[in-house]
Amino acid sequence: NAGVTQTPKFRVLKTGQSMTLLCAQDMNHEYMYWYRQDPxxxxxxxxxxVGxxxxxxxxxxDGYNVSRLKKQNFLLGLESAAPSQTSVYxxxxxxxxxxxxxxxxPGTRLTVL
Amino acid sequence: AQSVTQLDSHVSVSEGTPVLLRCNYSSSYSPSLFWYVQHPNKGLQLLLKYTSAATLVKGINGFEAEFKKSETSFHLTKPSAHMSDAAEYFCVVITAGGTSYGKLTFGQGTILTVHP
Structure with missing residues (x-):
């Protein structure tokens, strides 16, 4: 039972690049959330x-999209990264x-240059 | 609607002295309240939670908090600070009713510094 895992743990992007953050849980939970943490x-x-x-x-x-195609996975996408999206997710x-x-x-630390 | 205000962005204490981190909340329904701790470059760890049972809640590492409905407060205390308590603390509210769908609302955080 791994709980909630996030991939990747760290990432550096250039402005305008895209990426997807993966959240996976093995507890059969219905509700999943993405937060960002800034100082x-x-x-x-x-x-x-919610399902x-x-x-x-x-x-x-704004600036993010998400998908929940499978119950255990919740994807967070950045289509065109901006420096303002530098954060811990x-x-x-x-x-x-x-x-x-x-x-x-455990969090994903993202830096957008 | 729900909101949380942590009244101090920074608190500094000496080792062995009491700790008080203040939190006020606003909630349209009966709230559940939590305190989380985050050590530098680490994830979130649950310290304690209030879920409408006893108003005085004991958590890990000697921390406790008292739910005061009349004051809409949920202050975190510890009788004697330890160096390892130095971290950032978050007060969190969740409203089970309405359309909150389990969404957490975080306070802005209080950074606790402990001096030797």
Whole structure:
């Protein structure tokens, strides 16, 4: 039981490049989330999903897209990276109704030059 | 709607002295509240959580927090700081009702520095 894993752990991009971050969980959780962490701002919700095939916007969705084709995976895409997207990205998952047990991934540190 | 305000961005204490990290929240429904800790370049670790049971919640590493509905507060305390407590702390609220869908709302974080 690996919990929540994120791939990659680190990445450096040039402005305009694209990439996809992968979040995977093996706990059969329905709900999954992508957050970004910036100094002095805590974690802010980018997008979330309440089930396979469904996604919704969070607090800061601009510049990102997501997909949830399989229940265990939640992908975060950057189509044209910008320096403002330099951040640490965390994925989380919870079981529907069990809002008191969130499971976080280890984070992905992304730098956009 | 839900929100969290951590009243101090930085707190500095001496080793062996008490720690107080302050958090106020706003929530339309009955909230669940959490404190997370993040050591430098590390992930998030759950310290403790309040889920409408006892208002005084004990967590790991000697930390505890008291839920005060009348003051909409959930302050984190520890009687005696240790050097290993130096980290960033996040107060987090989640609203089970409405259309929150389990979304967490984080405070801005409080950086705790512990001096020898």
């Amino acid at each position: 002095g701002m805590g974690l802010r919700l980018i997008h979330y999903s 396979e095939g469904t996604t919704a916007k969070g607090e800061v969705p 965390f994925c989380a998952s919870i079981r529907s109704g069990s809002y008191n047990e969130q499971f976080f991934g």
